[in-house]
Amino acid sequence: MKIGILAWDYTGVDPDGPNLAEFGRERGHETSLFTLKEIDYIPGNHGPDLMLKGEPASSFDAVISRARLHGDDWQDRVERLSMLSHALGGRLFDPADVWHHTYSKFLMNQKLAQNGFPVPPVRSATSLEEVAAACEQWGSAIVKPSYGYGGRDVERITDPEADKAVAERLLEKYETLMCQPYYPTRFGEYRITVAGDVAPMNILKLPAVGSWRCKTLEGASFERLDAPDDLLELSFGATRLMGLTLSGLDVLPDPAGGWVIIEVNMVPGWLHMLGREQHRATLAGVYDWVEEKVAAM
Template sequence: MKIGVLGWDYGEMDPDAPALVETGKERGHEMSLFTLEELAFTPGTTGGLNVTAGDQPAESFDAIISRAKLYGEDWQDRVERLTVLSNVPGLRMFDPADVWVRGYSKFLTAQKLAEAGLPTPPVRSADTTADIEKACEEWGDIIVKPSFGYRGVDVERITDFRTQTDVADDLLARYGRLVCQPFYPTQYGEYRITVAGEVAPINMLKLPAAGSWRCKTLEGASFESFDAPPELMELALRASRVMGITLAGLDVLPTADGYMILEVNPIPGFLNIFGAERHKQTLNGVFDWVEKQVSQS
């Protein structure tokens, strides 16, 4: 098959895009790597658009695996480019623009998971400090964050609204609208399950640093590999299929009421964190899924 990889970049920030290209070549595919900036649109012969991806006609690909960056001040342009590519007739995208937007948005993720009966925290939107105060009155201890965000940037905890109004004001000034959720204790850690198609080769337990509630490795949390129990694996695989994401990083919190899905990330990184063997299993899991879906179509 002819398969394109739509990369975040050429490996400077995301080494897994070039790694996907090399894995595809090893499996006998004709592979190309390009970025959203290299998508171009020209007039179609019967109106509409012709789309080129890295100077190749988009319709010439059997499939495109996307690890595209949608964040940034130019997000509207980036989403538009990915949507136009996703609309090319006959082209199989893994994954198309609507799936990516759903995975990036905290509101859309919560809506989709809840519709499927999967455990996810309740959410409130906040446009004013009064909205955040209402969330505090309902839940007491809360988390506030932007709907579109990554790497835990600007995720804050409000335990006392009266003394933390400056936190609320600052985030509202920057983002306009925020996500409010109840805070769940994290002292026993948070699970990260990385699903690749129909397998989940990378499973880790993240533990917050002493005195912190944050389970973010970039903010001092420790991590270790662990064998996920069958019910957790089943939950992660089901959530990935519900979201429509081929390669997903799920943050799942154990609570007194069972597992709670906090996030289904459509572009998980650090896929080589536990060594070459599991890195390869993850990349091959992506291609197993892509090949299966294309052959069935």
């Protein structure tokens, strides 16, 4: 098959765009790498035809997306991804509406909750008073932008007065914040990676001493996880509901029992962190899924 890989960018921040392209070649596919900025429109018989780094979009059997929608030019990026979705239909893994519903933490939370998945209650905040109201309701609140990645600007507010400067900075930067209750992380946060029909790369992230953050780039450690069946079932169900081919779910134990899904990430990174075997199994899971879906079209 001829398969395109829609990369995050060319900076190397996401090595798994090129990794997917190379893995596809190993499987005998003709693969090429391009970014959203390399999608061009030319006159066609029924509106614009799309060119992907100089090649007609219609010539591709499938495109696997690891696109970046963040940035000051987000409107242009969403437009390009939407144009590609309309051109390829089910041959884009995954289409723009799936991308948008998962990029937005509010939309993600709403969709999961409406379909019975365990997620935190959320409220919006556009003022210090609304941040304080979240703390009053839950005692300790996590505040973050609805559109963000990599744990950037995710903060814990316990004392609205003492943490006023933090809240002011985030409100000035994002205007609207998502607030949700803080769930204890001392026993770790689970990251389940779903690739098609398999979950080959799962870890437990443990915060550094004195920290609540489960970010490996901020001192958190991690260990390989043999995920329990109920957690895997929950993760596969949430991934299928959101319409994703590849996902990374951040899940915490619910103090009341069971699990709570904090986020479903559509461009999970660090796919190599458990070594070559799990990395290749994850890439293979993506291709197995794409090949099966394309063959059934």
